[in-house]
Amino acid sequence: MRGHGFLLANYVPGTSLIHRMPLWLKFLLVLACGMASFLIVDWRLAAGALLVMCVLFLLSGAGAVRLFRAVRPLLPILLVIGAFQWWQLGGPVAARIVLNILLCVVAASLLTATTPLHRLLDGVVSLARPFRRFGADPERFALTIAIMLRSIPFIAGAFADVRDSARARGLERNPRALVLPVFITTVAYARHTGEALAARGLGEPED
Amino acid sequence: MTQTHSAGTLQPAKRNRWNATDLGLIAVFAALVAASALVAAIPVGGLGVPITLQTLAVMLTGLALGPGRAFAAVGLHTLLGLAGLPIFSGGRSGLGILAGPSAGYIIAFPLAAAAVGWMASVIIRRTVKFRAVFLFAAAMVASIVLIHGLGIAGMMVNAKLDFAKAFLADLPFYPGDIIKNVLAVAVAIALHKAFPDLLVRRVRKVPQQPATPEAPKPEASAQQ
Secondary structure: OOOOHHHHOOOOOOOOHHHHOOHHHHHHHHHHHHHHHHHOOOHHHHHHHHHHHHHHHHHOOOOHHHHHHHHHHHHHHHHHHHHHHHHHHOHHHHHHHHHHHHHHHHHHHHHHHHOOHHHHHHHHHHHOHHHHHHOOOHHHHHHHHHHHHHHHHHHHHHHHHHHHHHHHOOOOOOHHHHHHHHHHHHHHHHHHHHHHHHHOOOOOOOO | OHHHHHHHHHOOOOOOOOOHHHHHHHHHHHHHHHHHHHHOEEEOOOOOOEEEOHHHHHHHHHHHHOHHHHHHHHHHHHHHHHHOOOOOHHHOOOHHHHHOOOHHHHHHHHHHHHHHHHHHHHHHHHOOOOHHHHHHHHHHHHHHHHHHHHHHHHHHHHOOOOHHHHHHHHOOHHHHHHHHHHHHHHHHHHHHHHOOHHHHHHHHHOOOOOOOOOOOOOOOOOOO
């Protein structure tokens, strides 16, 4: 089976204060940082908040390497934005914009680094709970998430298989030959999954 | 954020309740969007937002599943990506995406899938000839209005660019999008030939069918 690595990409086990914080509190922290990026107008305040978040990240035991890895994909873009806005709007405003984006990214990666994936998914499922009176069904929602997670490796494998077989027929430059079989496989796989669920009495609406 | 939250809740709350096959299609197409984001990413454009097969998968989800299920599938992908699963392009994830310059694109994906799905379901029911042209037009409208529109808005909000600059930063994506939409329509037409009851199954419940000279469909489809 290929492509399982994504399931344990971000979590760092630990027992720090942030690890033991309830998920909703961490979520509120991320939300507050997101709001702050619209409210903070002084770049020194933004730098201070970013420093606090970085210290929290390091205290959680995730390490400086992970902190850098969380920020790295954004760095070239932020450099372009920062240089451009410095030229357009001046140094303090450019610093505020870049620091606020960094603040949000560090806060969000603090959440994912200190919460195991199954807890995060439980949190997502619990989002559906308040809507139960409108007909939402958290169990079917959770079932759909579980099927999706187990399908990702299968489909990533299908992409690789189709690419191999296209290359074997000398069609590696033909986009239709590279993409169409994956989609046919996907629909067939989805239908088989649906039939398997129905055969076990799962996933049907109750009423 | 609000769109992605409603993705989870809209799902079971529909009047025409989804059965197990619909759940399977939603879950597996959400996985398809995730897998296509992970396969290969090419950074293009002024702000370095990577181009992937992801928009192709989003459009095809709409063209294949119709508005409701496509919105649920792509919305599920967005929701789980925001929750921290590394399934956005380039293996990124988390709520931090909403602060970056590509936030608008991420939010636009479920809406674009729903829009193109609605147009596709109308086209598949009403037209016989020139379907490819109509489907391509639908895909282009959805990607220009929703994906590029919200993408530009996202860059304006998060990178504080003005409209002209954000428009220029978005422009390099157009050629790739046109190619991907052509490919999406070609694949969608083949998909609807291979699975004729994928999108229009609910029409078959109507007692008196209009005599359309369409491709032959299986009489009793997989529906129980």
